[in-house]
Amino acid sequence: MFKKNKVEDGVTEEVVMAALSTVMDPELHKDLVSLGMIRDVKIDGGDVTFTIVLTTPSCPLKGVMQKDAEKALLPISGVERVHIKWDSNVPADLRIGGQMGKHFRNTIAVSSGKGGVGKTTISVNLAIALAQDGSRVGLLDADILGPNVPLMMGIEKMPPPRNQKLIPAERFGVKVISMAFMVKPDQPLIWRGAMLHSAINQLLSDVEWGELDYLVIDLPPGTGDAQLTLAQVLPLTGSVVVTQPMKVAAADTLRGLKMFEKLDVPILGIVENMSGELFGTGAGKMLAESQNVPYFGSVPLQTAVRVGGDAGEPVIVAHPDSEAAVALREVAGKIAARVSVLTMQKQTPTFIPIEMVG
Numbered sequence: 621m622f623k624k625n626k627v628e629d630g631v632t633e634e635v636v637m638a639a640l641s642t643v644m645d646p647e648l649h650k651d652l653v654s655l656g657m658i659r660d661v662k663i664d665g666g667d668v669t670f671t672i673v674l675t676t677p678s679c680p681l682k683g684v685m686q687k688d689a690e691k692a693l694l695p696i697s698g699v700e701r702v703h704i705k706w707d708s709n710v711p712a713d714l715r716i717g718g719q720m721g722k723h724f725r726n727t728i729a730v731s732s733g734k735g736g737v738g739k740t741t742i743s744v745n746l747a748i749a750l751a752q753d754g755s756r757v758g759l760l761d762a763d764i765l766g767p768n769v770p771l772m773m774g775i776e777k778m779p780p781p782r783n784q785k786l787i788p789a790e791r792f793g794v795k796v797i798s799m800a801f802m803v804k805p806d807q808p809l810i811w812r813g814a815m816l817h818s819a820i821n822q823l824l825s826d827v828e829w830g831e832l833d834y835l836v837i838d839l840p841p842g843t844g845d846a847q848l849t850l851a852q853v854l855p856l857t858g859s860v861v862v863t864q865p866m867k868v869a870a871a872d873t874l875r876g877l878k879m880f881e882k883l884d885v886p887i888l889g890i891v892e893n894m895s896g897e898l899f900g901t902g903a904g905k906m907l908a909e910s911q912n913v914p915y916f917g918s919v920p921l922q923t924a925v926r927v928g929g930d931a932g933e934p935v936i937v938a939h940p941d942s943e944a945a946v947a948l949r950e951v952a953g954k955i956a957a958r959v960s961v962l963t964m965q966k967q968t969p970t971f972i973p974i975e976m977v978g
C-alpha cells in the first residue's frame with residue numbers, strides 16, 4: 621500500500637492540478653498542465669475525474685499517460701479512484717496559413733525515391749487509420765499521371781460539383797480527390813511543368829475540403845516536378861519516406877529524402893514496406909539511423925495487402941487483425957505523434973491557454 625500524503629480539507633482541484641503538473645507528455649516533454657491538456661476536473665468523494673485533451677486522437681502513448689497520472693494522484697489521501705476521459709484537439713501547423721490553412725491543420729506527404737515501393741498503399745491505410753481514430757482526414761492523390769488512390773479506396777466517381785467547387789468523394793471516413801475522377805482510364809496524361817502546377821493547385825484550392833486535421837498526400841515516385849510543385853503550392857508539415865527493406869533500395873530512398881531537405885520540407889520519418897523473407901528487412905532502420913530521422917517501423921509483405929489494394933478494400937479495413945494492418949496502425953500512430961511534436965514546436969507560445977501563463 622502507498623503511504624498517502626495528508627490533505628486537511630479533502631481533495632481539491634488545486635491539489636489535483638498540482639499533482640498532474642508532475643506528469644509529463646512523453647512526446648512533448650512538458651507537463652500536462654502547462655500544455656493545457658487537463659480539462660473538467662471533478663471531485664466526488666474519493667473519485668477524481670478529468671479529461672486529457674490530446675494533440676492527436678491517434679496518440680500511441682495514452683496508456684503511459686494514464687499510468688503516470690494514476691501514479692501521481694492515487695498516493696494523495698482521499699483519492700480512491702481516478703477516471704480519465706479522452707478528448708483531442710489537433711494543433712494546426714501555423715506555417716500552412718492563408719486559404720490553405722483554413723482547410724488543413726497538417727499536411728503529410730508520402731514519398732519515395734523510386735516507384736512501386738508502396739506509397740499509395742501506405743497513404744490509403746494511413747488516412748483510414750487516422751480517420752478511424754477520430755480525426756478529420758483528407759487524401760489527395762497527387763500522382764497526376766498515374767493516379768491509383770481511387771482504385772485502392774474502391775471509389776469510382778466523385779459527387780457532382782457544387783457552387784463551382786469540387787466535392788471530394790468519401791469512403792472509410794476519408795475525403796478523397798484524384799485526377800482519376802476527371803479523366804478516362806485509357807486517356808494518356810502528358811502534362812509537364814506549368815500544367816502540372818495548375819492541376820495540383822486546382823485539386824487543393826477548387827475543392828470543398830472543409831476543415832481537416834490531416835491532409836495525406838500520395839505522391840508519384842521520385843524527385844520530379846510533382847514534388848517540387850507541391851512544396852511550392854502547399855507548405856508541408858513533413859514527408860513520410862517509404863522504402864523497401866533491401867540494401868539496394870537505400871540509395872534511391874536517400875535521394876528522395878535529400879530532395880525534401882533541399883525543398884525545406886521536414887522529414888517526418890521512414891517507413892519500411894514489404895519486409896519479410898522475400899526482400900529481407902533492415903534498410904529502413906539503417907537509413908533512419910544514418911540520417912538521424914525517426915523510424916516508424918516495418919510493414920510486412922503480405923498477400924492480404926495486395927489483395928486489399930486491388931479490391932478497393934485496404935487491408936486495415938478488410939483484415940484489421942492481420943500482421944500488416946497491426947503494423948500499419950502502429951506506423952500511423954507514430955506518424956501522428958511526430959506531426960504533433962513538429963507542429964507544437966512551431967507554436968508552443970500560442971497553445972498555452974492564458975490562464976496557465978504566469
Ligand SMILES: Nc1ncnc2c1ncn2[C@@H]1O[C@H](COP(=O)(O)OP(=O)(O)OP(=O)(O)O)[C@@H](O)[C@H]1O
Pocket residue numbers: 732734735736737738739740741742763766768839840841893894895919920921922923924925926927929930944
Ligand atoms: N506490404 C505489402 N504486401 C504486399 N503487397 C504490397 C505491400 N505494399 C504494397 N503492395 C502492393 O505492391 C504494389 C505497389 O504498391 P503501391 O501501388 O502502393 O506502390 P507505389 O509506391 O504507390 O507505386 P507507384 O510508384 O507506382 O505509385 C501494389 O499492388 C500493392 O498492393
Ligand SMILES: [Mg+2]
Pocket residue numbers: 739740741763768838839840
Ligand atoms: Mg502510387
